[in-house]
Amino acid sequence: YLLDQTLFTFPYDWRKSNVDTATLLKSKIDEVKGVCHCAKVDVVAHSMGGLVAQYYAESSQYANDIDNLIFLGTPHKGATADYLTWEAGEFTGKEGLLLKFIFTLQAKEKGFDNLFDYVRNFPITSVQQLLPIYDYLKPVTNDGLIHYPSGYPINTFLEQLDSKKSVLLTLGINI
Numbered sequence: 001y002l003l004d005q006t007l008f009t010f011p012y013d014w015r016k017s018n019v020d021t022a023t024l025l026k027s028k029i030d031e032v033k034g035v036c037h038c039a040k041v042d043v044v045a046h047s048m049g050g051l052v053a054q055y056y057a058e059s060s061q062y063a064n065d066i067d068n069l070i071f072l073g074t075p076h077k078g079a080t081a082d083y084l085t086w087e088a089g090e091f092t093g094k095e096g097l098l099l100k101f102i103f104t105l106q107a108k109e110k111g112f113d114n115l116f117d118y119v120r121n122f123p124i125t126s127v128q129q130l131l132p133i134y135d136y137l138k139p140v141t142n143d144g145l146i147h148y149p150s151g152y153p154i155n156t157f158l159e160q161l162d163s164k165k166s167v168l169l170t171l172g173i174n175i
Contacts, residue, residue, distance in 0.1 A: 008032045014048055017125040018157060022056040029056075029065055040067035048126060050074025051161065057171055058164045068174045076165075078132030078158050086127050086153055089115030129157040 001007035010028050012021050032041050043066055045053040050071040057066055084090040091100040100115070107118035119127055131153050135145040146152070168175070 005035070008035075010049070012049075012052075015122075015124045015126055018048065018052050018055055018129050021052045022059060023061065025052055025056045026061050026063070029063075033065060040065050042066070042068040042070070044070045044072065045074065046072045047074060048130065050076070051129070051158075054161055054168060055157075057173060058161065058167050062171070064172070066171075066173050071175070075130060076158075077134050077162070078155060079130045080132050080136050082127050082130040083132065083136070083153070085115075085119055086131055089117075089119055128153070129155060131155040131158070133158045133162060 003009075008028070008031075010025060012024055014021075029041055029043075033039065043053050051074060053066070053069055053071075054074075054076075056062060057069065081092045081096070084092055091097070091103070103115055103118060107113075107115055107122075110118065110122060112118040112121070118124070133148060133155050135148050137146045137152060138144070139146055
């Protein structure tokens with residue numbers, strides 16, 4: 001593969017809405033088709049990038065221009081770690097320390113006093129769009145799980161993707 005000839009990258013601001021990023025992906029695919037003089041491209045999407053690619057393919061903007069779509073570590077049903085970020089402005093794991101540091105700097109730069117307000121009011125839409133759409137919270141009173149969506153923050157983005165997943169399988173894309 002040759003960078004920008006047969007291999008193209010698509011960096012984007014992952015804090016923004018995946019819906020907006022899907023529009024940017026369409027533009028990138030159009031650009032790639034112009035370079036390679038082809039009607040379709042192959043997309044290898046990692047993590048949230050898979051949600052972006054899926055949203056694009058299922059949207060009215062889709063131009064039948066993806067041949068193969070490879071999902072790597074895509075949280076199709078959401079990521080539980082995002083619950084703490086969305087509900088408390090907290091981050092988990094080793095990478096969470098770095099994210100917390102970066103987000104704290106960005107929050108102060110944007111005039112926010114704390115991470116919760118920054119995540120919710122900037123807003124960092126992608127955090128909300130990664131909230132899980134399955135049972136994952138345990139009540140303090142027993143060992144069962146609270147049934148989604150009752151008592152959970154709602155993720156209409158992933159709910160919409162999940163409800164249209166059968167559409168993805170009918171688009172002629174090799175997944």
